Amino acid sequence: MMSLQPALIRVHSEDTVAVALRPIAAGEQVALGAEHFTAAVAIPQGHKLALTTHAPGDTVRKYGQPIGRATAAIARGDHVHTHNLATALAGELTYAPGSHGEVAPTQVNTTHWRGYLRSDGRAATRNEIWVLPTVGCVGLTAEQIAREATVRHANLIAAGRIDGIHAFSHPHGCSQLGDDLAGTRAVLAGLAANPNAAGVLVLGLGCESNQIDELLTLVPENARGKLATLSSQSAGDELAEAAALIDTMVARAATAERVDLPLSALVVGLKCGGSDGFSGLTANPLLGRFAETLAGAGGTPVLTEIPEIFGAEQALLSRSINAQVFDAAAGLINRFKRYYLDQGLPVSENPSPGNLAGGITTLEEKSLGAVQKAGHVALCSVIDYGQSAKPGGLVLLEAPGNDAISSTALAAAGATMVLFTTGRGTPLGFPVPTVKVASNHQLAANKPHWIDFDAAMALDDGQRATDAAFLARLVAIASGEKTAAERHGQRAIAIWRRGVTL
Known part of the structure; x- marks a missing residue:
């Protein structure tokens, strides 16, 4: 029997998998456009269903990009996850400037917020x-x-x-x-x-x-x-x-x-933690569209979590504004890979158990979803851990993926807000207002004392209405309205330790 409720979403026309918008029962027939599929086994919400057959070694695609290789034969309608898909990432790479790094156009935005203008x-x-x-x-x-x-x-x-x-x-x-x-x-x-x-x-x-x-x-x-x-x-x-x-x-x-201050006065950190299969569909693209609005108005979005760029770095690198920025970003990414390799660890030592449970299988898949937080903003500068962000345009900051360490680094770089997307949920906040953005309705409904905005409304109300509601929420928070983390006293820092202890 055919389900009447939407069950699948295909992110890109070249994808060989689709994402389950709700739990799909074993044997259930579901539709995607004119095509019909029968789920071979139960597929949890946020997990992947195969749209085509794959032989062992075949590339599996999501977001229009490779997310790994099949480790076993995959039939149409199969559940695609850790039992039949593995990363294809290795070590350091030689990057070359490309032409496929689409850059968002400059936007005229007259939005104002109410903040404190410091003497500097x-x-x-x-x-x-x-x-x-x-x-x-x-x-x-x-x-x-x-x-x-x-x-x-x-x-x-x-x-x-x-x-x-x-x-x-x-x-x-x-x-x-x-x-x-x-x-x-x-x-x-x-x-x-x-x-x-x-x-x-x-x-x-x-x-x-x-x-x-x-x-x-x-x-x-x-x-x-x-x-x-x-x-x-x-x-x-x-x-x-x-x-x-x-x-x-x-x-x-x-x-x-x-x-009254213009949007250009904001420095905003972009962060994800406890991601799930919806993070790259709803919450991270929402941040990406806001980052385009912010940067287009002259403001400063700051992207970090370097290991969660591995596998998705080429498009980001290709948006570098000049050769110096390109070289600095490529050097930072390879330096971080070397940090892993020098410890005897693979660069693909990710996703986390929570990511896996939420439907993310490989680091490529996690990274392709994570980098969407920066939208198509031009990459203007690269800074080391502990350095201050240069105003105007996207900044790439050196820091690991760890939530507390990277969020602390964003505050140290000068971010006065951190936008934190999550599919699994976390209560922790950081020195500056930490706006928790849920990727799915269930998390937003179950944890209103953690969550500030439900990005999954884009699946119901469309992007334009969701973007407008999100911008209004951010303006209110920037102007003094407390986040859930602030209301509950959730504030902490963490420092990145990289050496011996005496």
């Missing part, structure tokens, strides 16, 4: 005080300082004069050497410079490797005026001295006012 010309979506410990030894002290200051200034927070006082503890800053210590120092300096922090207390212990003075040299000079420092070992009562410093910052921050 950058715009903030929040007006907060941050406590950043240089070392894990004073992480709990930093949290105590922020907690007590929040109580003291509860009236100002309730009145919206400041948006909050937060500490971001971590276990690093000592027993590190060389580039590993430099990375910790760079990302903390980047966080200290983030415009969402109107004032920052840099709290040290005193004897740590990550000395305050050396950290401060990495903070841009035009951001140092909002900083205060305290060495706990040198202080008398470090809690009392910290409280006095925080109180001064709060008094200064409370005078700031939100003003």
